[in-house]
Amino acid sequence: MSLDPTILEAFRRLHAQALASDDPEPNAMTVATAGADGRVHARMVLLKTADERGFTFFTRYDSDKGVQLEANPRIALCLLWKRLKPAAQVRIEGRAEKLPAAQSDAYFATRERLSQLGAWASLQSRTLPERVALERRVDEFDHRFAGRDVPRPAEWGGYRVVPDLVEFWFAGEHRWNERERWELIDGTWRKRLLYP
Numbered sequence: 156m157s158l159d160p161t162i163l164e165a166f167r168r169l170h171a172q173a174l175a176s177d178d179p180e181p182n183a184m185t186v187a188t189a190g191a192d193g194r195v196h197a198r199m200v201l202l203k204t205a206d207e208r209g210f211t212f213f214t215r216y217d218s219d220k221g222v223q224l225e226a227n228p229r230i231a232l233c234l235l236w237k238r239l240k241p242a243a244q245v246r247i248e249g250r251a252e253k254l255p256a257a258q259s260d261a262y263f264a265t266r267e268r269l270s271q272l273g274a275w276a277s278l279q280s281r282t283l284p285e286r287v288a289l290e291r292r293v294d295e296f297d298h299r300f301a302g303r304d305v306p307r308p309a310e311w312g313g314y315r316v317v318p319d320l321v322e323f324w325f326a327g328e329h330r331w332n333e334r335e336r337w338e339l340i341d342g343t344w345r346k347r348l349l350y351p
């Protein structure tokens with residue numbers, strides 16, 4: 156079920172304003188996941204695209220977040236655009252699905268070589284015995300791919316968050332904030348206001 160055009164339009168308008176503001180990280184978003192044991196984990200990633208199909212970000216599929224999403228695809232995102240007037244928070248909940256390999260390939264190809272080598276070298280979320288081990292692995296892959304394009308590691312790619320809940324929050328005076336929650340119920344996006 157795709158995102159209601161009204162919601163997407165509202166998101167895009169705010170996002171464009173945030174990109175035009177002096178916010179240092181307008182694409183930074185908290186990603187919360189819970190693995191099989193129900194323990195909840197949160198970390199930041201960068202939002203890459205937002206369209207009617209959902210919201211995408213890139214990572215390693217064998218990272219802790221990837222392992223958690225494999226066990227439980229439920230996911231929550233949270234963005235804060237503090238420099239907007241009024242300041243805005245967007246909360247998104249839904250399910251994560253892997254992007255088609257061709258889409259991850261296309262985005263990987265746009266990244267600079269050192270960052271591509273980093274994607275090979277970084278065993279994201281695994282124990283790093285010492286910092287120099289990472290640099291050694293970067294060198295190894297630099298030699299392995301010398302003189303040619305760095306291909307995408309199979310374990311590196313994108314997720315699309317297919318939402319079933321989007322909430323826009325706007326700061327109000329006296330903390331009388333505004334909350335507009337959209338939920339996908341029986342195939343229809345419905346809006347209601349919430350007390351702050």
Ligand SMILES: Cc1cc2nc3c(=O)[nH]c(=O)nc-3n(C[C@H](O)[C@H](O)[C@H](O)COP(=O)(O)O)c2cc1C
Binds near residue numbers: 183198212221280
């Ligand atoms: C502002 C910011 C942006 C980040 N963007 C990404 C990203 O797009 N993808 C990613 O895998 N990690 C990103 N990270 C690193 C993650 O926060 C995290 O350390 C990493 O993904 C490992 O998380 P995990 O062990 O829970 O899987 C970012 C960190 C910060 C502070």
